[in-house]
Amino acid sequence: MAKIELRRVAKSWGEVAAVEPTDLTIGDGEFVAILGPSGCGKSTTLFMLAGIYTPTGGDILFDGQRVNDVEARDRNVGIVFQSYALYPNMSVRDNILFPLRFKDVDKAAAAARADAAARLVQVHELMDRRPGQLSGGQQQRVALARALVKEPQLLLLDEPLSNLDASLRLTMRSEIRSLQRKLGVTTLLVTHDQIEATTMADRVICMSRGRIEQVGTAEDLYHRPNSVFVAGFIGSPPINLLACSVDAGTLRVGEAKLRATGGAGECVLGVRPESVALGTGPFRGRVGDLEPHGRETIYHLETALGPLRALEAGASARFRLGDEVSFAISATLLFDARTTRRIEGAGADMPA
Amino acid sequence: MTAAIAAGRPDWDALATRARKRRRATTALLYCVLVLGSLPVVVPYLWLLTVAVSGRMGASTVVLWRTLAVVMPALVLWSILRLAVEDARRLRLFEFSLGAVTLLVLGAVIGPYLHADNFRFLWNANIADTLKGAGGVGNRYPSVWVAFGNSLMLAGTQMVLVVVTSTFAGYYLSRFDFRGRGGYLKGLLILHAFPAMSLIVPIFLIMYWVGLMDTLTGVVLVIVALELPFAIFVMKGFFDAVPWDIEMSAMTDGASRRQAFFLVVLPQVKVGMIAVAVFAFLRGWEEYVFVRTLIFANSNWTMSLYLFWMQDDIMGTDYAMVSAMGLFYVLPSIVLYTLCQKYLTQMSVGGIKG
Numbered sequence A: 001m002a003k004i005e006l007r008r009v010a011k012s013w014g015e016v017a018a019v020e021p022t023d024l025t026i027g028d029g030e031f032v033a034i035l036g037p038s039g040c041g042k043s044t045t046l047f048m049l050a051g052i053y054t055p056t057g058g059d060i061l062f063d064g065q066r067v068n069d070v071e072a073r074d075r076n077v078g079i080v081f082q083s084y085a086l087y088p089n090m091s092v093r094d095n096i097l098f099p100l101r102f103k104d105v106d107k108a109a110a111a112a113r114a115d116a117a118a119r120l121v122q123v124h125e126l127m128d129r130r131p132g133q134l135s136g137g138q139q140q141r142v143a144l145a146r147a148l149v150k151e152p153q154l155l156l157l158d159e160p161l162s163n164l165d166a167s168l169r170l171t172m173r174s175e176i177r178s179l180q181r182k183l184g185v186t187t188l189l190v191t192h193d194q195i196e197a198t199t200m201a202d203r204v205i206c207m208s209r210g211r212i213e214q215v216g217t218a219e220d221l222y223h224r225p226n227s228v229f230v231a232g233f234i235g236s237p238p239i240n241l242l243a244c245s246v247d248a249g250t251l252r253v254g255e256a257k258l259r260a261t262g263g264a265g266e267c268v269l270g271v272r273p274e275s276v277a278l279g280t281g282p283f284r285g286r287v288g289d290l291e292p293h294g295r296e297t298i299y300h301l302e303t304a305l306g307p308l309r310a311l312e313a314g315a316s317a318r319f320r321l322g323d324e325v326s327f328a329i330s331a332t333l334l335f336d337a338r339t340t341r342r343i344e345g346a347g348a349d350m351p352a
Numbered sequence B: 001m002t003a004a005i006a007a008g009r010p011d012w013d014a015l016a017t018r019a020r021k022r023r024r025a026t027t028a029l030l031y032c033v034l035v036l037g038s039l040p041v042v043v044p045y046l047w048l049l050t051v052a053v054s055g056r057m058g059a060s061t062v063v064l065w066r067t068l069a070v071v072m073p074a075l076v077l078w079s080i081l082r083l084a085v086e087d088a089r090r091l092r093l094f095e096f097s098l099g100a101v102t103l104l105v106l107g108a109v110i111g112p113y114l115h116a117d118n119f120r121f122l123w124n125a126n127i128a129d130t131l132k133g134a135g136g137v138g139n140r141y142p143s144v145w146v147a148f149g150n151s152l153m154l155a156g157t158q159m160v161l162v163v164v165t166s167t168f169a170g171y172y173l174s175r176f177d178f179r180g181r182g183g184y185l186k187g188l189l190i191l192h193a194f195p196a197m198s199l200i201v202p203i204f205l206i207m208y209w210v211g212l213m214d215t216l217t218g219v220v221l222v223i224v225a226l227e228l229p230f231a232i233f234v235m236k237g238f239f240d241a242v243p244w245d246i247e248m249s250a251m252t253d254g255a256s257r258r259q260a261f262f263l264v265v266l267p268q269v270k271v272g273m274i275a276v277a278v279f280a281f282l283r284g285w286e287e288y289v290f291v292r293t294l295i296f297a298n299s300n301w302t303m304s305l306y307l308f309w310m311q312d313d314i315m316g317t318d319y320a321m322v323s324a325m326g327l328f329y330v331l332p333s334i335v336l337y338t339l340c341q342k343y344l345t346q347m348s349v350g351g352i353k354g
């Protein structure tokens, strides 16, 4: 178990910067997720921690010691690759035993440890099979057992669930989570699935274009996003983002004028779909389209503010296509359009 | 059928019968084309075989025609059987009896002609003296086993060198970036396309200067040099197909780069290595041009040279024996192909990019 620190760590491929100088601390035994769209540098960050890539700048510290120049094989890091990267020429048992070959462990002890690791992830009945004879979920567990058998000080998971079907993903999510609690191993999970990140991790790191946008709990990211990017990336259906301008307490958005608290100049108004309450309220709109989801309905409204997505819970849709509806908005977020940062305490939810 | 459609309900039985008929006609046509197409390929081999086991001084074709006269009808009959009989067990029974009858008839028709005398070169060290009209050639001819051993040496050493070099080179080309890598890859392809024959004079001169003239080592080096570009390219393709993260995984698991290579990567390109090895071996085994130009002493003869001199040099050549030698010469190739067929069909050449 280790405390991991990144100090101004950066990685570039020639001209292209995959990871901008980044600071980050992961506490001992903490479960942290890196969340971001494809190509934002998640895997690169992970591989730098594993020692597969050498950073082009900054320091990586394990328990306060600089490990930049320590080779991957000496770092004692367990890693589960997105493709699982099982060794196809070896049986499941040999796969799990593989990391122990290079450690000072005698045969009987190694076998016992491999068996325990396999039991932990429930693949002990598949020990003599080849990876090619396993299902995706089983391969994923074997990869996990192989990463855990060496009792790593850091466990790295690179989109481990993305190849699984929806229900298996749900089970594996909670299994990995409880396993991590049981073992107390410092864990870094990379994913582009926000639900995976928010449900599994203690803290979520939101990344975009090689930069950390925000670090926080699921609640932080959802209700207090630092930037337009985080607000837009977290939440499904996504937040409504409307370009607007604020002048002396008046916010102009589309053809409407709202009373604004805080903010000035060009801004972006963010309204979560579930913060649009249909039925009564000071605004009016027309239902342009609707998506029934069974448990909830998403309405696409045409309003004076601009197009708005509204989410309403309930089994059946209360409104039909073309209906005129009144609505209210609440819990709005206001961002500076130039810096894209959120303006603390600012918002607008009533007409001027 | 139009009536059926007009009635609003297609006649499934009629449609199924028609489909079955069409499928059968296609299969019949396919068999015909295959049999006719393979005839020109098969007949020379058959001729070699029949002459080798039956010929007496000179290449008579009686046995060949008799064999064909029995085998061809049997083939036709077999095709008809395959088409007509649908039940698998009955088909197997018919096939078995057909095979047995064919063999019996064949035995009766050509049996009296068969003899092993043409293979006397295998146990007769001084073969030239057993030939009619070859008096005085004496022991200019070494035992066939010397040539066989030389061929084996040549093909084997060459194979080992090609496999080892192309494996390491292919791995390096697949995994590491270095200046001029793209040019190197293109160069490999161009080298492969270059006709080796046009290099014969320079190679002759180089061998002469280096002092490897009339040695098997020299020929081995020449063939290795000519074979390597393609072999490296094939091996690079196989290494490209091995996922990068498996290697990285091995290295985070505690393996060194070399251990990762030998424990994890190499087992996955086994098929490629076998394929390259087989082709390299056969290339060395069938080598003629360079042994012909670079080797003189009869103690260094390979099988191809032995065969050449045997049919070229002796007055009144015993073609029946040359055929037997030919058979002896192709046997290792055929055995190797049959054993490694499974691997050879998996060989593919990777793209130049990557």
Ligand SMILES: Nc1ncnc2c1ncn2[C@@H]1O[C@H](COP(=O)(O)OP(=O)(O)OP(=O)(O)O)[C@@H](O)[C@H]1O
Pocket (backbone or CB within 6 Å): A013, A016, A017, A018, A036, A037, A038, A039, A040, A041, A042, A043, A044, A045, A192
């Ligand atoms: N070996 C490499 N050479 C050059 N550029 C690379 C290399 N590896 C990654 N990159 C670039 O670095 C950026 C970040 O890549 P990275 O693999 O970290 O993305 P990611 O966040 O893991 O994306 P995904 O979710 O698709 O896996 C990408 O723009 C990618 O093109």
Ligand SMILES: [Mg+2]
Pocket (backbone or CB within 6 Å): A042, A043, A044, A158
């Ligand atoms: Mg990735």
